[in-house]
Amino acid sequence: MGLDIHGVQSQLDALASNLQSQTAQHHARLQQAIQQLRSADADAINGKRTQGRFAWPVPAFPLNPAAHHSPTLPPPDYRALATDGSRIDIDRHLPVRCALLNISKVLLRYGATPDARLDSTPHLYTGDDQLALTDPDSTREQLMEGALLGLKSSVEELAALAELAEESADDTATLALVDGSLILWGPTIQAYPDYVRRAFIDQGLLPALDRLKAVASRQPLALAAYISLPGSTGVADALRLAVCPYDPVNCDQHCGRLQAGQRPCDSVGGLLDRELFANTLSPGERSELFTSTSSIVEEYYGDHAVAFYYLNVGEEMARVEVPAWVAQDETLLNLSHSLILDQCRRGLGYPVAIMEAHEQAVITGQDRELFRRMVEDALAERHLPVYTSEKARSKRQRSL
């Protein structure tokens, strides 16, 4: 009853009409950007990147950024590992402060002895020692809720992936898949104080990546993060540097007063990386490797510096991120390419291991309601006060 569908419809019509009018310009920009990618001078772009002043994160370019690689044949026997997490955040309408993470583990084995392992483990976090991050050098603390609980989940998922990899110790080729980006932190964590970054990166992310790297030193294991329908613009934005007439690039100084659309680099602007590569990669092919220059990666990731490639899986253009120890090992890099394609083929367009990990981790609306009741029952059984906000109560018992 709350949403005026007719009001939404007229606004959507205006949006579609606006997009339609821009199609021809968009196509022209895309064609010029593809041309730029094919003729790009990587050294010049990298030079402009390191010396210029501009607002966008741009990756380091490989020598031949338009190169494309066909997949190798996947090994007949292999394992695909994936984990995922779902969470119930701290809810002030509940009578007790707690959060729940449900972390799934999936192992699929293909070849002579096919097998599957699908499970998930719930972890309840209660009390200040589990729910708050404390600065060892001061009295400051940060409650683990919202985005921070999301980061906690990402770290736990990676630790579960390392555990799964360590449990599967033989020479079978293995693909360890992360859902989403390997750069877990992005702008989110930049906003938090140093001790929070240290807790998540130094004590969470890096040890898990170290464990995965250690497994990869003993057996063929490729770690890869898979991003479906990526919205990244790093490669496309680097082409703006290529067409920029100023050297060194300085956006504010030269173009700060110009409207969007009037700047010289707008001739290749407003594009997504996946649009570019959809025109240069055939089904099954991957792009050349680009290297992330994100400040978090450069500052903290060390041996696990992130590189990425785009992959035409047939149904869509995916972005695949790999740590340096996969990027620099041609066997592991080829393994990630061929096995992700095989996973997408089996999963009808999306890696089946990631899909099953999601299905195992998901906490449904029904589960959330059950959890709330279980919390209340556990307190009531011990004669502890059970209360909720009037707001939550009125939402549950809607009346006329």
Next chain:
Amino acid sequence: MSSPLEAHDLSRLGEVVEASSAEFTIHCYQLHVGAPLGTLVRTDGPEILAVVRNVTTASIDPARRPVARGRDQPDSEAVYQSNPQLEKLLRTEVQAIIVGHRGDNGFHQYLPALPPRIHAFARACDAEEMRDFTQRLEFLPLLLQGQPPLADEVTAAFLRQAAAAHSDSESFLMAAGQEVARLLSSDLRRLNSLLRRLRP
């Protein structure tokens, strides 16, 4: 010390996962290995006997329907080999109509006071148990009470299996036919249809 696998009783079909006074559902341990239509099954705990009236194999998550995956595969077995998760995401269930239970002095051919417990183990009865239970046919109204033609298919399948367990199958089928005729005397079309199905 025996391993859990060795301790597992291979004749065990599965466990009761839903139960009411008239029927129960068994979740089978192995995918696609249910019990044929008309099989006599029994639970442990209170020993309750029931006849399989339906076997289903479906996704464990009603929101996820299986999709066709075998276009490039030589046979359906290859579909399972190349998608090993399917074995964990599908399940076979058996629904059985309760026809009796074991008391202190043998079988009672009427409903027990309580249905089996959830997680009671269920097995298919062997020929001897089948023969013992079908010495009398007082349970037949429980089988025939369902909607035809399915109830008649189940009854006929059960009686064919029971006949095979008796040394004099012909006499058993004759007696069973007479009892069915008595119960369905007011519906000759249904009776004729069922009797035609009694021949093995």
